[in-house]
Amino acid sequence: MRTHPNMTVVGAGQVGATVGHLLMLKGLADVTLIDVVPGLAQGKALDLLQAAAIEHQSARVTGTTDFAAMADSRIVVVTAGMARKPGMSRDDLLNANANIVGPIAEQISRRAPQAIVLVVTNPLDVMTYLVWQRTGFARSRVMGMAGALDAGRLRAFLAERLKVDPAKIQATVLGSHGDLMVSVKSSMTVDGKPLSGFLSDSEINQVIARTRDGGAEIVSLLKTSSAYYAPGSGVVQMIQAIVRDEHRVLPCAAVLDGEYGLKDVCIGVPAELASAGLVRVVEQPLADEERQALHRAAQQVKESIQVICSPKT
Numbered sequence: 684m685r686t687h688p689n690m691t692v693v694g695a696g697q698v699g700a701t702v703g704h705l706l707m708l709k710g711l712a713d714v715t716l717i718d719v720v721p722g723l724a725q726g727k728a729l730d731l732l733q734a735a736a737i738e739h740q741s742a743r744v745t746g747t748t749d750f751a752a753m754a755d756s757r758i759v760v761v762t763a764g765m766a767r768k769p770g771m772s773r774d775d776l777l778n779a780n781a782n783i784v785g786p787i788a789e790q791i792s793r794r795a796p797q798a799i800v801l802v803v804t805n806p807l808d809v810m811t812y813l814v815w816q817r818t819g820f821a822r823s824r825v826m827g828m829a830g831a832l833d834a835g836r837l838r839a840f841l842a843e844r845l846k847v848d849p850a851k852i853q854a855t856v857l858g859s860h861g862d863l864m865v866s867v868k869s870s871m872t873v874d875g876k877p878l879s880g881f882l883s884d885s886e887i888n889q890v891i892a893r894t895r896d897g898g899a900e901i902v903s904l905l906k907t908s909s910a911y912y913a914p915g916s917g918v919v920q921m922i923q924a925i926v927r928d929e930h931r932v933l934p935c936a937a938v939l940d941g942e943y944g945l946k947d948v949c950i951g952v953p954a955e956l957a958s959a960g961l962v963r964v965v966e967q968p969l970a971d972e973e974r975q976a977l978h979r980a981a982q983q984v985k986e987s988i989q990v991i992c993s994p995k996t
């Protein structure tokens with residue numbers, strides 16, 4: 684008897700396969716991996732299916748190059764794309780990944796019209812906006828994962844510094860994934876107490892800077908790949924909140940419609956996730972400089988959107 688919802692992960696690379704692995708381990712879904720490289724998704728799916736038998740999980744995992752396999756998916760995760768290569772400008776990457784993600788969004792709209800879409804491909808905020816535009820889905824059904832990762836990194840670094848369990852640390856990260864990440868200092872607590880009671884402002888700033896550069900730190904060590912375990916966990920945290928109807932507030936890249944004084948842009952904000960998707964953007968109080976930083980990040984995303992998207996009519 685079938686007990687798992689169907690989910691599809693487009694792009695069976697490092698992040699995509701990690702998402703598939705975690706979904707199987709947690710028994711959250713039957714997973715279809717789709718990749719353009721012949722054999723790649725099939726090979727990883729076979730490996731995961733065998734892992735499921737060892738883990739006593741009944742989830743089915745399949746792999747294919749055929750986009751028709753995403754039909755009836757409850758959630759589609761988009762990880763297809765490339766990382767920036769030497770000599771590539773930001774705009775080169777933007778155009779390259781838009782040319783991959785745009786057609787995938789059209790496939791989702793046609794083949795899985797009821798799905799909730801979770802975007803991972805960078806540049807994250809722009810790709811999420813592109814998927815929203817090309818699918819034509821309600822904004823509640825298109826969201827991006829980056830804030831869950833950035834908040835996780837921040838909590839990990841703070842926990843290491845304070846020698847406490849990361850579960851005791853609360854922290855919110857807004858804005859764009861990358862240089863224009865906005866850490867909300869007033870939201871950071873340890874065991875419910877303000878972080879300012881444990882670290883000086885300059886120590887907090889050091890941790891925030893390490894978080895902002897957290898992806899680059901890993902790339903400089905791995906050399907040929909970027910992070911995938913924590914990004915995979917960030918995606919599955921969001922999926923779990925949706926399939927279990929948790930109504931949990933997590934940082935997500937969301938298309939805004941006036942919240943935080945922003946419109947026609949996608950940016951990281953706290954949002955409530957439940958079975959219908961992103962059911963509410965949560966407007967939390969921000970200090971003046973945090974609000975200005977959020978608007979600066981949104982402006983940069985808007986400029987990139989203009990490079991790749993035609994205006995929505």
Ligand SMILES: NC(=O)c1ccc[n+]([C@@H]2O[C@H](COP(=O)([O-])OP(=O)(O)OC[C@H]3O[C@@H](n4cnc5c(N)ncnc54)[C@H](O)[C@@H]3O)[C@@H](O)[C@H]2O)c1
Binds near residue numbers: 696697719
């Ligand atoms: N949002 C975040 O926080 C975050 C974190 C980590 C990585 N990323 C981004 O996620 C993306 C994937 O990273 P990765 O490390 O898994 O890369 P990867 O190179 O390991 O995997 C990407 C996969 O996409 C596949 N692909 C390319 N075009 C495709 C298409 N048209 N249809 C289906 N599959 C296609 C490739 O064959 C490859 O297997 C990158 O853009 C990366 O920058 C984002």
